Structures are given as C-alpha cells and as structure tokens.
Amino acid sequence: xxxxxxxxxxxxxxxxxxxxxxxxxxxxxxxxxxxxxxxxxxxxxxxxxxxxxxxxxxxxxxxxxxxxxxxxxxxxxxxxxxxxxxxxxxxxxxxxxxxxxxxxxxxxxxxxxxxxxxxxxxxxxxxxxxxxxxxxxxxxxxxxxxxxxxxxxxxxxxxxxxxxxxxxxxxxxxxxxxxxxxxxxxxxxxxxxxxxxxxxxxxxxxxxxxxxxxxxxxxxxxxxxxxxxxxxxxxxxxxxxxxxxxxxxxxxxxxxxxxxxxxxxxxxxxxxxxxxxxxxxxxxxxxxxxxxxxxxxxxxxxxxxxxxxxxxxxxxxxxxxxxxxxxxxxxxxxxxxxxxxxxxxxxxxxxxxxxxxxxxxxxxxxxxxxxxxxxxxxxxxxxxxxxxxxxxxxxxxxxxxxxxxxxxxxxxxxxxxxxxxxxxxxxxxxxxxxxxxxxxxxxxxxxxxxxxxxxxxxxxxxxxxxxxxxxxxxxxxxxxxxxxxxxxxxxxxxxxxxxxxxxxxxxxxxxxxxxxxxxxxxxxxxxxxxxxxxxxxxxxxxxxxxxxxxxxxxxxxxxxxxxxxxxxxxxxxxxxxx
Amino acid sequence: xxxxxxxxxxxxxxxxxxxxxxxxxxxxxxxxxxxxxxxxxxxxxxxxxxxxxxxxxxxxxxxxxxxxxxxxxxxxxxxxxxxxxxxxxxxxxxxxxxxxxxxxxxxxxxxxxxxxxxxxxxxxxxxxxxxxxxxxxxxxxxxxxxxxxxxxxxxxxxxxxxxxxxxxxxxxxxxxxxxxxxxxxxxxxxxxxxxxxxxxxxxxxxxxxxxxxxxxxxxxxxxxxxxxxxxxxxxxxxxxxxxxxxxxxxxxxxxxxxxxxxxxxxxxxxxxxxxxxxxxxxxxxxxx
Numbered sequence: 074x075x076x077x078x079x080x081x082x083x084x085x086x087x088x089x090x091x092x093x094x095x096x097x098x099x100x101x102x103x104x105x106x107x108x109x110x111x112x113x114x115x116x117x118x119x120x121x122x123x124x125x126x127x128x129x130x131x132x133x134x135x136x137x138x139x140x141x142x143x144x145x146x147x148x149x150x151x152x153x154x155x156x157x158x159x160x161x162x163x164x165x166x167x168x169x170x171x172x173x174x175x176x177x178x179x180x181x182x183x184x185x186x187x188x189x190x191x192x193x194x195x196x197x198x199x200x201x202x203x204x205x206x207x208x209x210x211x212x213x214x215x216x217x218x219x220x221x222x223x224x225x226x227x228x229x230x231x232x233x234x235x236x237x238x239x240x241x242x243x244x245x246x247x248x249x250x251x252x253x254x255x256x257x258x259x260x261x262x263x264x265x266x267x268x269x270x271x272x273x274x275x276x277x278x279x280x281x282x283x284x285x286x287x288x289x290x291x292x293x294x295x296x297x298x299x300x301x302x303x304x305x306x307x308x309x310x311x312x313x314x315x316x317x318x319x320x321x322x323x324x325x326x327x328x329x330x331x332x333x334x335x336x337x338x339x340x341x342x343x344x345x346x347x348x349x350x351x352x353x354x355x356x357x358x359x360x361x362x363x364x365x366x367x368x369x370x371x372x373x374x375x376x377x378x379x380x381x382x383x384x385x386x387x388x389x390x391x392x393x394x395x396x397x398x399x400x401x402x403x404x405x406x407x408x409x410x411x412x413x414x415x416x417x418x419x420x421x422x423x424x425x426x427x428x429x430x431x432x433x434x435x436x437x438x439x440x441x442x443x444x445x446x447x448x449x450x451x452x453x454x455x456x457x458x459x460x461x462x463x464x465x466x467x468x469x470x471x472x473x474x475x476x477x478x479x480x481x482x483x484x485x486x487x488x489x490x491x492x493x494x495x496x497x498x499x500x501x502x503x504x505x506x507x508x509x510x511x512x513x514x515x516x517x518x519x520x521x522x523x524x525x526x527x528x529x530x531x532x533x534x535x536x537x538x539x540x541x542x543x544x545x546x547x548x549x550x551x552x553x554x555x556x557x558x559x560x561x562x563x564x565x566x567x568x569x570x571x572x573x574x575x576x577x578x579x580x581x582x583x584x585x586x587x588x589x590x591x592x593x594x595x596x597x598x599x600x601x602x603x604x605x606x607x608x609x610x611x612x613x614x615x616x617x618x619x620x621x622x623x624x625x626x627x628x629x630x631x632x633x634x635x636x637x638x639x640x641x642x643x644x645x646x647x648x649x650x651x
Numbered sequence: 652x653x654x655x656x657x658x659x660x661x662x663x664x665x666x667x668x669x670x671x672x673x674x675x676x677x678x679x680x681x682x683x684x685x686x687x688x689x690x691x692x693x694x695x696x697x698x699x700x701x702x703x704x705x706x707x708x709x710x711x712x713x714x715x716x717x718x719x720x721x722x723x724x725x726x727x728x729x730x731x732x733x734x735x736x737x738x739x740x741x742x743x744x745x746x747x748x749x750x751x752x753x754x755x756x757x758x759x760x761x762x763x764x765x766x767x768x769x770x771x772x773x774x775x776x777x778x779x780x781x782x783x784x785x786x787x788x789x790x791x792x793x794x795x796x797x798x799x800x801x802x803x804x805x806x807x808x809x810x811x812x813x814x815x816x817x818x819x820x821x822x823x824x825x826x827x828x829x830x831x832x833x834x835x836x837x838x839x840x841x842x843x844x845x846x847x848x849x850x851x852x853x854x855x856x857x858x859x860x861x862x863x864x865x866x867x868x869x870x871x872x873x874x875x876x877x878x879x880x881x882x883x884x885x886x887x888x889x890x891x892x893x894x895x896x897x898x899x900x901x902x903x904x905x906x907x908x909x910x911x912x913x914x915x916x917x918x919x920x921x922x923x924x925x926x927x928x929x930x931x932x933x934x935x936x937x938x939x
Contacts, residue, residue, distance in 0.1 A: 270938075277937060281934065332726020333729060335723075335727060336726070451930040499709065501712045503705075
C-alpha cells in the first residue's frame with residue numbers, strides 16, 4: 074500500500090500562498106517524494122482567501138486527496154472554510170495572531186506559531202511565508218539544507234540581501250524549539266529514486282510540446298487559465314527567432330495564426346471559454362481554407378464569464394459541433410502532463426497532415442496543477458508537414474499555363490500546399506466555397522465535391538485507437554479525460570472495484586471502431602466528466618447509437634472530483650450491477 | 652513589368668462603373684512600377700464588394716472573413732517579412748466590424764499596406780448604411796435618412812499614430828497609383844483611403860459629387876506631410892474631402908524592428924527539428 078499525506082496552505086490572496094506551496098513542493102521533490110499541488114484562487118489580485126492543497130506520496134501522485142492532514146493557515150478563513158476536510162486528529166498550524174471561531178467539532182490539534190513575529194524579527198513582515206516553511210519543513214522532517222537551497226533558488230532574481238534575510242528567517246523558525254510540533258509524526262522516508270524528475274504543470278508541458286514541434290508563432294489574448302502558455306512563449310521565442318503577439322482580442326489572435334500558418338510557419342493560440350467563443354469564426358475559416366493551426370482550450374467554468382478560476386470540462390459540445398456549417402476539426406484531450414506534452418507535439422503534425430484546425434483541450438486543474446513526473450528525455454520531434462507542392466511544380470513554374478490547384482480533388486481529400494514566396498504556387502484562398510484553384514464557386518456539383526473532400530480527410534483517424542485502458546478485470550469501464558483521470562486512477566487504486574478505467578485522448582473524430590469494440594466488451598461505460606449535462610456521454614450515445622449502456626458521472630460545482638466521492642460512486646455502480 | 656502581369660484575367664463581378672475597378676488597376680500598376688515578383692506579393696481582402704479584389708490578382712491572394720483582413724495580413728507578414736503584403740477592404744471592413752483591428756494595426760506599425768475602398772454604403776448586402784455614411788443618406792436600414800455621425804477615417808488614423816496616410820479618388824487614377832506605390836515603399840503600416848463610389852446604392856456620394864467637393868493637398872498652402880497638426884488641420888478644414896498624401900513619418904521603427912525580427916531569418920525558415928541543446932535550455936527550469 075502506498076501512502077499519502079496532504080497539506081493545505083491557505084491565506085489572503087497576494088500574500089505568497091502559492092509561492093510557499095511551490096517552495097515546499099520543490100523541497101519535497103528534491104528529497105525524492107512525489108507531489109501534486111492544486112491551486113484554489115479567485116478572480117482578483119489582492120485580498121480574498123486562496124489556498125493550495127499539496128498531496129505528498131511515495132509513488133506517482135495523480136491528484137490531491139479529499140482528506141487533509143495538516144492545514145497551514147495565514148488567515149482565519151483558511152481554517153473556517155477548510156476544517157471540514159481535516160481528518161480526525163488533524164493538525165492546524167496557524168499564525169499566533171489569528172483568532173479563529175471556536176466551532177471545532179472534531180478532534181483537532183491547533184498549534185499557534187509566531188510566523189509573523191519571526192518574519193518581522195529576522196527579516197520583514199513579507200517573509201512570513203518563509204518562517205512558515207521553516208516550521209512546516211521541520212515538522213515534516215525535511216533537512217535544513219534542502220529548505221535553504223529551495224529558498225535560495227526561489228529568490229535568486231531578488232538579490233543577495235533578500236536571500237540572506239529569508240535564510241535568517243528560515244533558520245530562526247526551523248530552530249525555534251516547539252514541543253507541540255515534535256509530537257507530530259514526520260513523513261515516512263522518501264522513496265529511493267534513480268530517475269531524474271521534473272515538476273511542472275499542464276500549461277508548461279503544452280508550451281514545451283509546441284516548442285519541440287517547431288511552433289515559432291503565437292498570437293493570443295490573456296485569459297485564465299491559459300495565459301501561462303503565452304507567457305512562456307514571450308520568454309522563450311526571442312532567443313529562438315520566434316514571435317508571440319498579444320493581440321487586441323481572440324478574433325485577431327486566431328486570425329493572425331491563420332495568416333502565419335498559411336504563410337508556412339507552425340502557429341498556435343491558447344484560450345479558454347470566453348475566448349473560444351470568439352474563435353469559432355476563425356476555426357471555420359481555417360477549416361474552410363484548409364489552413365493548419367493549433368488552438369489550446371484550457372477549459373474553465375462557463376457559460377459567459379462563468380467561473381474563471383474554477384475547473385470544468387464543458388466545452389465538449391461547443392467544440393464537437395463547432396462553428397456554423399461543417400468543416401474538419403480535430404479535438405485532442407490530454408489527461409496527464411506527459412500527454413499535454415506529447416499530444417501538443419502531435420497536434421502540429423495532425424494540423425499539417427490534415428490541413429485543418431486542431432484543438433488541444435485541457436481543464437483548469439490539468440493546466441495549472443504542478444506535479445512531479447519522470448523527466449522528459451530529449452527525443453527529436455518527427456516533424457511531418459503533410460503534402461506540399463512538389464519540386465517539379467516549382468521548377469515548371471516558368472511554363473505554367475494554369476494556376477496551382479491548391480484544392481485539387483484527391484482520393485484522400487488532401488491537396489498539396491504551397492506557401493507565398495514559392496514560384497509556381499500562386500493560388501487564391503477564400504472563405505467562400507471555391508473550386509480547385511481557390512476561386513469562388515457556387516456550382517452545386519463543385520460544392521458537393523468540395524464538402525466531401527474536406528470532410529473525408531479525417532476518415533482514417535476514426536479507425537485509430539484513442540482510448541487508453543488500465544485493465545483490472547472489470548465488467549464496467551469508467552472513461553474520462555483531463556484532470557479527472559488522475560482522480561479516477563487514485564479512486565480505484567488499492568481497491569477491489571471491478572471497474573476498468575480508461576482515458577480518451579481524441580474526441581473528434583472519435584475512435585469509433587475502438588469504441589464499438591469497448592461497448593461490446595463491457596456491460597456499461599460510465600463517462601466521468603465535469604459538466605452538468607454529461608456532454609461527452611451525449612456525444613458517445615449519439616455517435617455510437619447506443620442509449621442504455623453509456624451512463625454519466627458528472628460534477629459541475631467548480632470543484633474537481635474527489636477521490637472518496639468517485640470511489641463511493643463506483644462502489645454504487647458495482648453493487649447495482651451485481 | 653506591366654499591369655497585365657498582375658491580373659489573373661478573371662472578370663470582376665462588380666457593377667459596371669464601380670470605383671473598385673480603378674482601385675484594382677491602381678494596385679496592379681503600383682505593383683508593376685515597383686516590379687514586385689508576383690509570388691512574393693500577397694493580397695488579403697475582407698468581405699463586401701471590395702473583398703473580391705484579391706481574387707483578381709495574379710499574386711498570392713487570401714479572401715478572408717468580414718473585418719479580419721488586417722489580423723490575417725499581419726500574421727502573414729510577421730511569418731515571412733520578405734513578402735509584400737497588401738490588405739484591401741471596404742468601409743464596413745475597416746471602420747465597422749474591423750475597426751478595432753484597424754486601430755491596433757496602426758499602433759503596431761507592421762510593414763504592410765491597407766487600402767480601404769470607401770463607398771460610404773454597404774453594397775454587397777444591397778444597400779445598408781455604413782459607419783462613414785453622411786447624415787441624411789437613405790438606405791434600406793435608414794429609410795428616413797441616416798442620423799448618425801460618421802467616423803472620420805483620417806482623424807482616426809492620424810490620431811492613432813499612423814505612419815503613412817493618404818487619400819485617393821477612383822477617378823484620379825494617376826495620383827492613386829502613386830499614393831499606393833509610395834504606401835508599399837513606406838516602411839511601416841500605410842493606410843490609403845480611396846473614395847470609390849458605389850453607383851448602385853449611393854446616389855449622394857457620386858463621381859460628380861466628389862469632383863465638386865474634393866480638393867487636393869497641392870492646393871493647400873504650406874501643408875507639411877510630416878506634421879501631425881498640419882495633417883489634422885487640412886482634414887478638419889476640408890471635412891476629410893481631400894486627396895493626396897496627408898501624413899508621412901518615414902523613419903518610425905516598425906513592429907518588426909521593435910521585436911528584433913529583422914535580425915533573424917523569416918519565421919517560415921525555422922522549420923527544423925529542435926536540438927538537444929534547445930531542449931535542455933527549455934526544460935532546465937523544470938528539473939528538480
């Protein structure tokens with residue numbers, strides 16, 4: 074049996090709760106522990122309660138646990154909001170200046186610590202995060218040197234004075250004799266680990282995947298929870314001869330990407346619900362003009378501005394049926410950090426091969442939760458640009474009598490592309506229905522042929538598997554994607570539940586052949602998703618023409634699925650189906 | 652190079668007498684005078700009668716969606732700065748649905764040219780009011796005559812910091828060719844607004860109306876094209892009804908300059924596999 078220990082760090086937004094969490098995660102990861110951090114924040118910069126839940130374990134941690142062992146509180150709300158999640162005999166570490174309401178019903182050990190005092194005395198008030206790390210680190214049994222190096226790394230850019238002050242605060246807190254803390258059990262020994270590890274979140278992995286795939290142009294508009302991707306590109310591109318443009322809106326962002334993609338550079342944008350709504354126009358234009366682009370949709374609570382800082386998976390319907398009219402579109406749905414990386418790389422190849430828009434769909438928790446994973450190895454990305462104008466076409470440019478047939482009708486629907494600048498490749502592009510030269514045409518026969526050409530391009534993908542199973546000899550299959558996958562993995566771990574679990578990594582086109590097979594193999598498919606209507610289940614029922622054997626497990630209150638909750642629901646399904 | 656080298660021979664679907672014929676010819680003549688290789692020129696257009704223009708050029712052409720010619724054109728130019736990129740559209744494109752993009756294109760100063768064919772009416776939708784229609788213009792959506800204040804494109808562009816702004820008239824082809832050629836040569840964002848009469852749906856702002864009401868910058872004493880106040884003054888004094896080069900700041904840094912793009916090969920040349928050295932650089936911060 075593997076073990077888990079969960080800490081909640083809470084305080085007033087803007088006072089360094091997240092940096093305390095990240096510091097602690099780095100220190101623990103450096104010792105060999107596995108960690109996963111989930112951030113809870115609101116749509117404001119300063120003020121309001123915010124917290125980060127960190128689950129520590131001896132093997133790969135795929136989500137945070139529902140039950141918390143330790144709360145570290147910088148403010149009273151962190152206690153009143155979260156003590157319900159605290160386990161029996163749980164510990165609250167709080168600043169001694171706090172006076173929480175005495176509604177403690179359970180058996181709770183509260184330890185008041187001079188977090189503020191230590192910070193003021195040895196550094197400055199701002200450094201109470203550092204004193205908290207000192208106490209917490211000691212309590213967890215982390216060596217002082219490990220904490221020191223983590224602190225030094227964090228404040229590297231702030232200069233020697235700040236580092237020195239923080240180190241003084243850290244040591245004072247670490248060495249402060251506190252008999253109450255000594256009664257608490259330290260963490261079990263860290264697992265012995267040979268492989269090197271990384272700590273990163275989904276948005277980091279997506280940016281990395283795009284860079285490896287040769288993406289050198291991004292246009293985007295800031296939005297939670299997708300902005301990290303454009304921030305990374307802004308930092309990295311200048312050294313690589315790439316460009317990130319912050320546009321006036323999401324319409325401009327996707328349209329600029331289409332321009333850059335048409336010109337021949339691999340280009341992307343990243344957004345969330347409200348921006349995605351504006352991008353529908355661009356998705357249609359890219360689909361109609363057969364221009365490759367990659368869009369990241371980091372889903373959050375909708376509709377409208379919705380829940381900007383809470384996780385949800387409610388864009389399946391909108392994207393599955395994207396835009397007006399019909400056009401080819403690929404939807405990829407990573408479930409892990411590794412898949413964020415790999416599927417983003419693949420997205421650029423798919424966009425080039427099939428000459429259509431590709432959307433990589435994450436959710437807030439997958440995009441923003443840092444976690445430890447085995448380090449990525451350098452593997453050169455196999456760049457496939459799809460069918461391009463041949464050299465002969467280019468050479469015979471001089472004697473060309475008719476323009477380049479950019480939209481030539483072919484058996485698989487894929488027509489060679491040329492880029493502006495290529496002699497012999499001159500052609501027209503239009504969002505109107507067009508003939509093989511890209512010239513407007515409303516002839517019925519041409520229309521039908523062109524519609525069929527565009528929409529048959531993705532046929533081969535329907536036969537390619539996209540459901541990844543973890544078999545446990547189950548009669549039922551619980552299928553999900555995104556951050557819910559990690560919760561599902563943990564929910565069935567170390568149980569005897571007769572449920573196989575699976576994650577789906579492409580929902581358009583659906584892996585129809587494989588899904589039909591799965592429907593034949595299982596008595597029931599439970600689709601676990603974070604939206605009210607069970608959107609993915611609706612799509613599966615419709616596309617697979619199966620009503621009864623596909624059922625929904627949903628959550629849509631802005632919170633992620635909880636391990637206990639999912640375990641209970643699955644137990645319910647199992648007993649009902651005996 | 653001649654005008655015909657830039658024509659693909661397709662007969663435009665505009666009404667006979669439409670001002671857009673002259674704009675198309677002027678763009679072709681300007682390209683010929685600058686001897687731009689056809690494969691190195693991209694003409695991007697929006698939607699409306701004017702939007703069809705890109706489809707008549709013997710160059711690369713992209714007929715985009717309503718109001719989006721500028722984001723698309725900027726994407727193309729930034730991806731491959733060796734191309735000559737010209738966006739073309741109508742007053743609805745540039746000053747209604749795409750007005751936000753126009754302001755931001757001006758502000759960025761990407762090195763491309765934007766030609767707006769202004770007929771002060773929505774022609775392709777068969778006669779609806781436009782944001783530059785004059786008060787009193789009767790259209791299907793303003794049966795009693797438009798009462799709204801029109802946008803003044805010149806004041807808007809100069810006020811927003813455009814680095815090249817000129818106005819032409821379809822019936823004055825020679826001047827128009829030279830204004831467009833100079834606009835293409837200008838390093839930065841250039842905007843050429845053309846009075847391009849709609850003979851079908853705008854019975855007010857006709858060729859003869861423009862002949863009577865337009866003045867030319869050559870008739871304005873002491874106009875300095877590099878002086879904002881002078882440019883704003885002549886636009887105000889003429890109520891915008893003036894042709895010629897209104898404003899020109901030749902030495903402003905472009906978006907490409909400011910972002911260091913001119914120090915690198917075009918982005919389109921970067922399609923090589925990423926190296927192990929790059930991978931290490933990008934992943935360093937994530938290692939524990």
